[in-house]
Amino acid sequence: MKLAVIGAGIGGAAAAHFLRLQFGKEVKIDVYEKAVVGGRLATVTVNNQQYESGGSVIHSLNLHMQDFVKKLGLKHRREVAIKTAIFNGDQFILEETDWYLLNLFRLWWRYGISFLRLQMWVEEIMEKFMRIYKYQAYGHAFSTVEELLRSLGGDRFVNMTHRSVAESLLELGVSQRFIDEVIAAVMRVNYGQSVSIPAFVGAVSLVGAQANLWSVEGGNKLVCSGLLKLANANLIHGKVTAISLHNSEENTLYKVRYETEEENQSDLYDIVIIAFPLHHEMANITFEDFKPPITAFPGSYHHTVSSIIHGYLNSSYFGFPDPKLFPFASILTTDSPDLFFSSIGNICPVNISSAFRRKQPQEAAIWKVFSHQPLSKQELKTLFRSYYSVQDTDWLAYPHYNSDKKIPPIILHNNLYYLNGIEWAASAMEMSAVGAKNVALLAYNRWYQHLDKIDQKDLMHKIKTEL
Numbered sequence: 001m002k003l004a005v006i007g008a009g010i011g012g013a014a015a016a017h018f019l020r021l022q023f024g025k026e027v028k029i030d031v032y033e034k035a036v037v038g039g040r041l042a043t044v045t046v047n048n049q050q051y052e053s054g055g056s057v058i059h060s061l062n063l064h065m066q067d068f069v070k071k072l073g074l075k076h077r078r079e080v081a082i083k084t085a086i087f088n089g090d091q092f093i094l095e096e097t098d099w100y101l102l103n104l105f106r107l108w109w110r111y112g113i114s115f116l117r118l119q120m121w122v123e124e125i126m127e128k129f130m131r132i133y134k135y136q137a138y139g140h141a142f143s144t145v146e147e148l149l150r151s152l153g154g155d156r157f158v159n160m161t162h163r164s165v166a167e168s169l170l171e172l173g174v175s176q177r178f179i180d181e182v183i184a185a186v187m188r189v190n191y192g193q194s195v196s197i198p199a200f201v202g203a204v205s206l207v208g209a210q211a212n213l214w215s216v217e218g219g220n221k222l223v224c225s226g227l228l229k230l231a232n233a234n235l236i237h238g239k240v241t242a243i244s245l246h247n248s249e250e251n252t253l254y255k256v257r258y259e260t261e262e263e264n265q266s267d268l269y270d271i272v273i274i275a276f277p278l279h280h281e282m283a284n285i286t287f288e289d290f291k292p293p294i295t296a297f298p299g300s301y302h303h304t305v306s307s308i309i310h311g312y313l314n315s316s317y318f319g320f321p322d323p324k325l326f327p328f329a330s331i332l333t334t335d336s337p338d339l340f341f342s343s344i345g346n347i348c349p350v351n352i353s354s355a356f357r358r359k360q361p362q363e364a365a366i367w368k369v370f371s372h373q374p375l376s377k378q379e380l381k382t383l384f385r386s387y388y389s390v391q392d393t394d395w396l397a398y399p400h401y402n403s404d405k406k407i408p409p410i411i412l413h414n415n416l417y418y419l420n421g422i423e424w425a426a427s428a429m430e431m432s433a434v435g436a437k438n439v440a441l442l443a444y445n446r447w448y449q450h451l452d453k454i455d456q457k458d459l460m461h462k463i464k465t466e467l
């Protein structure tokens with residue numbers, strides 16, 4: 001039996017790993033990668049040190065990512081404390097201090113109990129989301145992203161992919177001011193978009209703004225290369241150009257055509273998993289002979305430029321003429337028409353020795369700026385007194401969310417699956433890992449006709465009674 005995974009980002013690498021666990025060691029697993037293993041988990045190098053330029057932070061309750069790191073013998077990168085502030089283009093409207101109680105008091109003073117309401121909302125969603133780990137541990141799979149969400153949080157979770165985070169929070173009693181200032185800042189730093197993004201991805205974004213975050217020592221991309229090895233997958237450095245049907249005597253196979261530096265080749269597979277976005281600007285393969293035809297899905301991906309800049313911050317721009325007194329390492333922004341960036345943060349390398357210390361604000365440091373377009377010379381001069389280097393990565397980073405987009409299917413054909421539809425619920429490393437395990441279980445359950453393990457209703461109750 002032969003399986004193919006196309007794309008070696010965290011989704012594809014995790015899919016290869018879970019396919020191996022499900023189908024056993026006899027099957028052959030080929031993974032195709034047209035560029036670099038890791039995909040949107042990538043680093044750039046400044047002065048011999050690497051810095052995350054794509055997906056960077058992971059929540060402590062992201063259990064698949066935790067498990068991968070443990071299995072691969074990787075480590076959590078040491079955390080170096082920082083202070084955050086929110087800038088509205090004119091001044092800081094919220095500043096974190098060293099004092100927990102003072103921070104709480106400031107939140108309460110400015111926003112009333114909105115932050116408590118928000119906290120409870122996020123925790124409830126998180127708690128329900130965690131059910132997925134139990135369902136997956138029992139081998140249950142879902143044939144659509146909607147079914148997966150419904151099993152976790154009922155129709156409410158599905159509806160959360162259609163209505164905006166602002167609308168949901170207002171209904172909860174969160175104040176407009178809190179939404180405009182704090183929620184907007186979090187949506188901008190995590191997804192480069194506004195509070196009109198759907199509530200589900202909004203909640204994931206808010207979870208990603210909590211304190212208990214980590215990343216992988218040496219770089220998050222190490223998880224991808226590690227999982228491919230662990231899965232004993234055969235990595236093919238090639239770009240898949242087309243998938244077509246190939247009817248053999250026994251069953252239908254998939255013919256995968258691909259280009260390597262040397263030649264064009266093809267191979268036949270029983271099961272194929274597509275682990276990269278199939279939306280217009282990224283859908284770089286054609287599907288031949290399929291009825292109904294498989295075409296690119298509507299919607300587009302959001303451009304986020306990640307600029308890694310080695311330089312001296314211009315603290316005057318933020319109202320601190322003396323750079324020595326500038327206390328913040330992370331600056332978020334509100335949705336203001338004058339602002340040309342979403343966030344700026346003083347970042348640490350992927351390897352932190354015990355002797356590492358964050359640079360003083362008056363020293364040259366490494367900053368990461370997220371913006372919608374590459375920063376112009378003038379914009380760089382606004383943010384930095386001077387700089388040594390600028391490295392831009394222009395990502396098609398995550399879906400450009402709006403509430404009327406339908407989530408793409410997982411099953412494209414009998415044994416042809418699509419992983420990245422889950423990004424339209426929310427794009428994050430853990431979501432790709434959850435999607436990868438789901439697709440591996442779904443492929444397995446369908447192949448061996450374990451239909452009782454697909455789209456089961458009332459799973460929480462069933463699992464409890466099975467125990």
Ligand SMILES: Cc1cc2nc3c(=O)[nH]c(=O)nc-3n(C[C@H](O)[C@H](O)[C@H](O)COP(=O)(O)OP(=O)(O)OC[C@H]3O[C@@H](n4cnc5c(N)ncnc54)[C@H](O)[C@@H]3O)c2cc1C
Pocket residue numbers: 006007008009010011012032033034035036037038039040041053054055056057058238239240241275276277284285304306395396397398420427428429430432
């Ligand atoms: C700037 C930025 C910041 C982010 N921050 C965070 C964060 O802090 N925390 C978090 O959890 N998530 C974050 N994310 C999101 C997270 O990085 C992504 O959701 C996740 O990495 C997606 O992984 P993937 O494997 O699904 O897709 P990708 O990483 O895009 O992998 C797809 C792979 O498929 C390959 N490919 C495409 N076409 C073909 C083809 N025809 N043939 C062969 N190979 C092909 C590509 O080269 C690529 O390597 C961030 C993303 C960006 C861009």
